[in-house]
Amino acid sequence: MPPTLLAIGAHYDDCVFGVPGLLVKAARRGYRVVLLTLIGDYSNFAPAVGREAALRAGSVELCAAHGAELRFLDFKSQHFQVTAETKGAVARAVLDVRPDVALALWPHDRHADHGPAARLSEIALRHAGTLLGALDYRPPRRLYAYDNGPRHTIGFEPDVYVDVAAEWAEARAWLESLMALAYGAGSAAAGGAVALKTTLAAYRGAACGVAYAEGLRALGAYPQEILDGAGAG
Numbered sequence: 593m594p595p596t597l598l599a600i601g602a603h604y605d606d607c608v609f610g611v612p613g614l615l616v617k618a619a620r621r622g623y624r625v626v627l628l629t630l631i632g633d634y635s636n637f638a639p640a641v642g643r644e645a646a647l648r649a650g651s652v653e654l655c656a657a658h659g660a661e662l663r664f665l666d667f668k669s670q671h672f673q674v675t676a677e678t679k680g681a682v683a684r685a686v687l688d689v690r691p692d693v694a695l696a697l698w699p700h701d702r703h704a705d706h707g708p709a710a711r712l713s714e715i716a717l718r719h720a721g722t723l724l725g726a727l728d729y730r731p732p733r734r735l736y737a738y739d740n741g742p743r744h745t746i747g748f749e750p751d752v753y754v755d756v757a758a759e760w761a762e763a764r765a766w767l768e769s770l771m772a773l774a775y776g777a778g779s780a781a782a783g784g785a786v787a788l789k790t791t792l793a794a795y796r797g798a799a800c801g802v803a804y805a806e807g808l809r810a811l812g813a814y815p816q817e818i819l820d821g822a823g824a825g
Contacts, residue, residue, distance in 0.1 A: 593624075594622050594623055594624050595623050595624070595692040595693065596623065596624040596625075596626060596689060596690065596691045596692050596693075597615075597618045597623045597624070597625050597626070597691060597692070597693045597694070597695070598626045598627075598628060598686070598689050598691035598693070598694045598695070598717075598732070599611060599615060599625075599626070599627050599628070599694070599695040599696075599738075600627075600628045600629075600630070600682075600694070600695065600696050600697070600709070600713040600717075601627070601628070601629055601630070601697060601709065602629070602630050602631055602667075602669075602697065602703075602705040602706050602708075602709035603629065603631050603669070603705065604629055604631070604634070604647065604648070604651045604664075604770070604774070605767075605770055605771070605774065605785075606629070606697060606706075606709075606740055607627045607629075607695070607738075608627075608654075608655075608766055608767050608770050609740060609741065609767060609785065609789055610695075610697070610738040610739060610740050610741075610806075611695060611738045611754075611806050611808075612756075612759075612763035612764070612766050612767050612789075613754065613756025613759040613760055613763040613793065613804065613805075613806050614695075614754050614756060614759075614806050614808075615627070615658070615659075615660055615763075616658060616659070616756070616759040616762050616763050616766070617754070617756060617758075617759050618693075619658065619659030619660060620659070620759070623693075624661075625659055625660040625661065626660065626661045626662075626663065626689050626691070627655055627660055627661065627662045627663065628663050628665070628682075628685050628686075628689070629651075629662065629663070629664050629665070630665045630667045630672070630682065630709050630712065630713075631664075631665070631667045631668060631669055631672075631705065632648065632664030632665050632666045632667065633666055633667065633668040633669075634647055634648070634669075635668070636668065636669055636670070637669060639774055639775050639781075640774065647773065647774060648664060650773045651770065651773065654766060654769050654770055654773065657766075658762065658766050663685065665681055665682070665685060667681075669705055670704060670705065672705075672708060673708050674708055674711050674712055674715070678708075678712055679712060679715055679716060679723055680723060680724065682712045682713065682715070682716035683715075683716040683719070683720040683723040683724050684720075684724065685716070686716045686717055686720045687720045687721070687724055687726055687729055690729070690730075691717070691732045692732055692733055692734075693732055693733065693734045693735075693736075694713075694717050694732040694734070694735050694736070695735075695736050695737070695738050695808070696709075696710055696713035696714050696717065696735070696736075696737055696738070696811075697709055697710040697713065697737065697738065697740060698710060698737040698738065698739050698740070698745050698748045698809065699711055699714075699737075700745070700746040700747050700748070701740065701744050701745050701746060702743070702744050702745075702746065703740070703744045706740060706744060706745075710737070714735070714811065717731060717732060717735055718731050718735075719731075734810075734812070734814055735810075735811040735812055736752065736808040736809060736810055736811060737808065737809040737811055738806070738807075738808055738809075739807065741788055741789070741792060742788075742792070743788070748807075748809065749809070750796065750799075750807025750808055750809055751808075751809055751810055752807070752808040752809070752810055753796060753799065753800040753802075753805045753806070753807055753808075754805060754806045754807075754808065755797075755800070755802045755804075755805055756793065756804050756805055756806055757797065757802050757803040757804045757805075760793065760803070760804040763793075764786065764789075764790060767785065767786055767789055768782070768786050771783075771785045771786060793805065793806060
């Protein structure tokens with residue numbers, strides 16, 4: 593079985609804005625890539641009112657086109673918190689996926705949905721077995737937080753950088769298509785999101801010496817191999 597990468601967000605666009613290059617890279621390397629979106633009820637999301645099903649279906653199709661599976665829970669924006677019920681719902685989804693590597697939102701955020709989503713994600717990823725009595729569950733071997741951009745995320749300083757220069761054209765196209773689906777092609781909101789992410793990816797790239805990069809924060813202490821083996825023998 594191929595290894596599984598699970599990325600969890602609050603909204604339909606969180607993962608595709610936060611780490612599209614990493615998602616593309618994982619899919620190209622043969623990973624099973626799964627996106628879990630906690631909010632599946634978009635009846636109070638103004639751009640999607642009257643076409644909530646189309647937003648969900650289109651998001652699923654776009655993910656599939658880029659090698660990822662998208663799943664929704666049934667939460668509603670501004671209507672969920674960290675409770676026993678919501679922990680159980682996210683844990684059941686995590687237990688079904690059983691990721692080897694997982695990504696969750698950074699918890700310090702101005703958007704009121706992002707903080708609870710981040711906490712629920714980390715609880716479920718670490719403790720799904722305990723929550724659901726699944727004693728064979730093993731948490732992901734690597735767990736990272738990702739940011740959602742300077743207008744939302746607070747105090748995020750990456751300690752891991754992923755070079756996504758080779759994946760950037762596809763990653764940008766994915767985000768652009770998703771924003772057009774939500775807000776309409778050519779809209780200011782869609783164009784602004786793509787421009788913001790491009791600026792952020794270029795900034796992260798400059799921080800580590802590549803054209804485009806995405807930054808992560810490790811939610812554990814993981815050993816890194818820093819020697820390439822050139823001196824062996």
